[in-house]
Amino acid sequence: MGQTSSKNKKLKIKQFELLQTLGKGGFGKVMLARSIKTKQFYAIKSLRKSSLIKTKTSNRAFSEKNSMKTISSPFVVSFFASFQSEEKLYFVLEYISGGSLAFHLRFTQFSDSQIQFFASELILALRDIHQKNYIYRDLKPDNILFDSEGHLKIIDLGLAKKIEPEDTNRHYTRCGTIHYSAPEVLLGKQYGKEVDWWSLGILLFELFHGYPPFRSQNQIILASQILIENPDISDSCSKDLKDLIKKLLEKNPLKRIGTGETGILEIQKHPFFADVNWEEIENKTAKPNFEPFGNFDQIVEMFNKQKKKDSVFDSFDPYAYTAENTPKIFEGFDWICEEKKI
Numbered sequence: 001m002g003q004t005s006s007k008n009k010k011l012k013i014k015q016f017e018l019l020q021t022l023g024k025g026g027f028g029k030v031m032l033a034r035s036i037k038t039k040q041f042y043a044i045k046s047l048r049k050s051s052l053i054k055t056k057t058s059n060r061a062f063s064e065k066n067s068m069k070t071i072s073s074p075f076v077v078s079f080f081a082s083f084q085s086e087e088k089l090y091f092v093l094e095y096i097s098g099g100s101l102a103f104h105l106r107f108t109q110f111s112d113s114q115i116q117f118f119a120s121e122l123i124l125a126l127r128d129i130h131q132k133n134y135i136y137r138d139l140k141p142d143n144i145l146f147d148s149e150g151h152l153k154i155i156d157l158g159l160a161k162k163i164e165p166e167d168t169n170r171h172y173t174r175c176g177t178i179h180y181s182a183p184e185v186l187l188g189k190q191y192g193k194e195v196d197w198w199s200l201g202i203l204l205f206e207l208f209h210g211y212p213p214f215r216s217q218n219q220i221i222l223a224s225q226i227l228i229e230n231p232d233i234s235d236s237c238s239k240d241l242k243d244l245i246k247k248l249l250e251k252n253p254l255k256r257i258g259t260g261e262t263g264i265l266e267i268q269k270h271p272f273f274a275d276v277n278w279e280e281i282e283n284k285t286a287k288p289n290f291e292p293f294g295n296f297d298q299i300v301e302m303f304n305k306q307k308k309k310d311s312v313f314d315s316f317d318p319y320a321y322t323a324e325n326t327p328k329i330f331e332g333f334d335w336i337c338e339e340k341k342i
Contacts, residue, residue, distance in 0.1 A: 009336055010083055010334050010336075011081055011083040011090075011092070011334075011336065011342065012083065012085070013044075013083075013085060013088075013090060015035065015036055015037065015342075016033040016034065016035055016036065016042070016044060017033060017034045017035075017036055018031050018032075018033050018044075019031070019032045019033060019034060020032040022043060026051070027047045027048055027051040027052060027055075027057075028045065028046040028047040028048050028051070028088065029045075029046055030043055030044070030045045030046075031043070031044050031046070032044075032095060035342055037342070038341055038342065040342070041095040042080065042092050042093060042094070042095050042342075043077075043093045043094065043095045043096070044090055044091065044092055044093070045090065045091040045093060046088045046089070046090050046091075047061055047088060047089045047090075048087065048088055049084075049086075049087060049088060049089060049330065050087070052089070053329075058329050058330065060158060061089050061330075061333070062332075062333065063158075063160070063161075063162070064091070064157050064158045064160070065079075065082050065091070065333065065335065066162070067134055067157040067160040067162065068091070068093075068157050069335065070132050070134070071128060071129055071132050071134060071157065071160075072128070073124070073125055073128035073129070074151075074282075074284060075121050075122070075124055075125035075128065075151075075152060075153055075154060076125055076128060076129065076153060076154045076155075076157075077093050077094050077096065077145070077153050077154065077155045078093065078094035079091065079092075079093055079094075079337070080092040080093065080094070080336070080337050080340050080342055081335060081336045081337060081340075081342055082333055082334060082335045083333075083334050083335075083336075084330055084333050084334060089330065089333060092342060093155075094153075096145040096146070096147050096153055096155070097147065097148050098145060098146030098147050098148050098149075098150065098292030099145065099146055099292050100141065100142055100144065100145050100146075101118075101141040101142075101144040101145070101146070101152070102140075102141035102142045102144075104146070104290075104292065105141055105206065105207070105210060108290075109210065110207050110208070110290070111289075112208075112238050112241060113289055114207075114289050114290050115204060115207045115208060115241065116272060116273065116276065117281075117286070117288060117289055117290070118152055118207065118290075119200070119204060119207075119272075119273075120273065120276050120278070120281045120286075121151060121152045121281060122139070122144070122152060122154070122200060122203070123200070123264065123267060123268065124278075124281060124282060125152070125153075125154045126139070126193075126196050126197075126200070126264075127264050129154075129160065129196075130193045130196070130264075133162060133163045134157075134160045134161060134162055134163065135160065135161045135163065135191075135192065135193050135195060135196060136154070136157070136159070136160050136196050136199075137159045137160065137161060137176050137195060137196070138156060138158070138159040138160075138176045138177070138180075138199075139154070139180060139196055139199035139200060139203060140176075140177050140179070140180045140199070140203070141203065141206065143155050143156045146290075146292035147292075148292070149288055150288025150289070150290045150291055150292055151284060151288055159176055163192070163193075176199075178219055178222055178223065178226075179202065179212045179214060179215070179222070180198075180199040180202045180203070180212070181195075181198075181199075181226065182194070182195040182198035182199070182226075182253065183198075183226055183227050183251045183253075184253050186223050186226060186227060187227070191253065192253075193259075194253045194256050194258065194259040195253075197248050197256055197257065197258040197259065197267070198248060198249060198253075198256065200248055201244075201245050201247075201248025201249040202214075202249070204241065204244065204245050204248065205231055205233065205245050205249070208234070208237055208241065208245075209233075209234060213231035213232065213233075213249070214226050214229065214231070227251070230249075231245065231246070231249055233245060233246070238272075240270070240271045240272040240274075241272055243270075243271070243272070244257070244267075244270050244272045247270070248267075257270070
C-alpha cells in the first residue's frame with residue numbers, strides 16, 4: 001500500500017454519501033458510505049476528538065493509522081485514507097460485506113473443515129502483522145469479517161502495538177477483551193507476539209463449541225479461570241483440533257506452540273493442517289467452504305433504491321472544540337493512499 005500523503009489534497013466527509021450505521025462504540029461509529037465521485041463503497045470509522053482528548057488516548061488514533069499504513073495483507077482490512085474535521089477523526093476503510101464472525105457464530109455450528117479454513121487464513125493474517133513487528137492484541141469474533149466470497153479479514157488495529165528495537169520484543173500493557181487475554185497479560189508480565197496465538201486458541205475453542213472456554217460475568221472470577229483452569233474441550237472434538245487448542249492455550253508462553261525457533265511453521269505443520277495447501281490459502285485460490293450473506297451486487301441495488309427516510313447523518317458533537325482552540329495534537333493525521341482513487 002502506498003505511503004504517500006498529500007498536504008494539498010485533503011478529504012472531507014461531505015465527499016461521501018452516508019448510507020448506514022454499521023456499528024457504534026464509545027468514541028464514535030462506523031458508517032457504510034459511498035464516494036460521490038467514484039461511487040465506490042467504503043466503511044468510514046469516525047472518532048470524536050473530544051472523547052480522545054478527555055481520555056488522553058489521542059495517540060491511539062495515530063497508532064491505528066500508522067499500523068494500517070504499514071500492514072498490508074490480503075487477510076487484513078485495507079486502509080485508504082484518514083482525514084479530520086473540527087470535531088472528528090475519520091478512517092476510510094475497505095467495506096467488507098459478509099458480516100462478522102461473531103454474528104455467524106450465533107447461528108452456525110461450524111465443521112472441522114470450516115474451522116480449519118478459517119484458522120489457516122487467520123494464521124496468515126497474524127503472520128503478516130507479526131512480520132511488520134506488530135502485536136495484534138485484539139483477536140476476537142467481533143474483529144473478524146467475512147467478505148462476500150467467504151474469506152476472512154481482520155479489522156480494527158486500534159490496539160496493535162509496534163515492537164521497537166529497544167523494547168526487546170516485549171510489552172507489559174494490559175489491554176484487549178479479557179475473555180481472549182493470555183495469562184501473562186492478566187498478570188502484568190512481559191509479553192510478545194505469543195499472546196496472539198493464545199487468542200487464536202480461544203477463538204478455535206469458540207468456533208467449535210459456540211462459546212469461549214472461560215466464562216463469567218465477574219471479571220475477577222474470569223481472570224482466575226484463565227490463570228488456573230484448563231479448557232473443558234468436548235469429547236466430540238477431533239483429536240487433532242483438541243491437541244491444537246491445548247497447545248495454543250498453554251499457560252506458559254515459552255512452551256506455547258508458535259513461539260519456538262520455527263515460529264509459525266510449528267503451527268502450520270500441526271496435524272490439524274495436514275491437508276492444507278498453504279500456497280492456495282496465501283493466494284486465495286482455495287475455495288471457501290462457508291458462504292456468508294451479503295451478495296455485493298444486491299447490496300449496491302438496495303442502496304440505490306434507499307429513500308432518504310433512512311438517511312444516516314454524521315452527528316454533531318456538543319463537546320467539540322472550535323477551530324480556534326482545537327489542540328495541535330491532531331496535526332499530521334490526514335493521509336491518502338495515492339494508489340487508490342477515492
